[in-house]
Amino acid sequence: MALVLSGLLGSIVTAAAGRTYPVGDAGYINGPHGRLSAVLQLPKGFDPAKDKCTLVILMHGVMSHKNIVPMPRIARKMVKAGYAVLRFDFNAQGKSDGDLMKCTVPSEIDDARSVYDYARTLPFVDKIVLAGHSQGGAVAGMLAGRLAAEGRAPDALVLLAPGGAIKDFALQGSFLGVHCDPVDPPESVRVYWYKFSREYILTAQTLPIYEESALYSGPVCIIHGTTDRIIPLEYSAKYREIYPGCEYVEIPGERHLLTNHPSKVGSAIIAFLDRLFSHPVS
Secondary structure (H helix, E strand, C coil): CHHHHHHHHCCCCCCCCCEEECCECCCEEEECCEEEEEEEEECCCCCCCCCCEEEEEEECCCCCCCCCCCHHHHHHHHHHCCCEEEEECCCCCCCCCCCHHHCCHHHHHHHHHHHHHHHHHCCCEEEEEEEEECHHHHHHHHHHHHHHHCCCCCCEEEEECCCCCHHHHHHHCEECCEECCCCCCCCEEEECCEEEEHHHHHHHCCCCHHHHHCCCCCCEEEEEECCCCCCCHHHHHHHHHHCCCCEEEEECCCCCCCCCCHHHHHHHHHHHHHHHCCCCEC
16 A cells, blocks of 8 residues: 555656657657657757757556656656656556556557657657666566667666566466466456456566567666565566676665655666766757
8 A cells, every 4th residue: 555655646747857848749649559648858958959869768667657756756867967758658547548458568568669769750869768667667678679679779778676577477366465367367457546457467477578678788777676575676686687787776775666765766877877878968
């Protein structure tokens, strides 16, 4: 319940250091399952008509959306550091179109691909970073691998308490203390206000999370809190095995929603990106 209350309280959107930029059609990007609600924030003083910048695509976790912690806090920190941030709601979540009973990890990977393709059309974007929290981290890693296999990989990857555990959760039929038959799951499993569909559970059981993610060989940063009770540290250890040269940051006392030490989380991301891109805005 503490997790739920923390998420709900965190849904209040805080103002970014810079300003928002018009996205797609009235704040929506066309996705394979309908419109995806999105917000693009630019650094203060950035002129999209003549300047170039590094863009961070930020992906939220399951049972969440773009305006729930830690998304707004991370976005604000990135923008203040000179990075543009594009955050969006996956299909059937937040303000995006879609049917929750048809929402799966593969459908979210398709959503993220549409957002990535859109970002590549922006004339002021120089480099693109995929960043994801929890299930959004699993999505970001798998998409990075697929894009790398196509010869159009992102320039960096940031995984925040990445959700490599979702396959095991589905195989066990266990979701935040709610259990079901993993072999023959019901049409939906209700967890607090959210519903995991039968399709979600069955597709999650076969996800090649680490196999696809391993296809990406670019710069990777993994950040995980030591007191995360949702995604154990062992799952980040598996990501470290497939990304042997990655930068890994463990934050003592940090939980899954990254609310205990948000400044440390933001600083770790910025330090990683700054080492790669000495001039996020040019």
